[in-house]
Amino acid sequence: MKNNDWKDRLNVVYSTNPDYQYESINEEEAETLPKNQQKLRVSMEKKGRGGKTVTLVRGFIGTEDDLKELGKLLKTKCGVGGSAKDDEIIIQGDFKQRIIDLLKAEGYTQTK
Secondary structure, three states, X not given: OOOOOHHHHOOOOOOOOOOOOOOOOOOOOOOOXXXXXXXXXXXXXXXXXXXXXXXXXXXXXXXXXXXXXXHHHHHHHXXXXXXXXXXXXXXXXXXXXXXXXXXXXHOOOOOX
């Protein structure tokens, strides 16, 4: 069989053509920008979260690993939980000003 990984064709039911090439979407991750060029935006959100307040960090341009590393740093410094996915970091609780201060201390100068 030609390099047809089953994970790449999850949305295809079946093909009877033995020479059929499954189309796969190969998205390349963006290269991580230097810290001083990242334009991060910190905001608060309550909507759609069961009344719980979360702090969102948006605007990160880079690899998923770097995003998770930054999210882990912020969660550790704030002492709370959260997640880092879909190009945003979610921190549980109202930590907007503290996160802005932490990001500026880490070298993310264009943070608002």
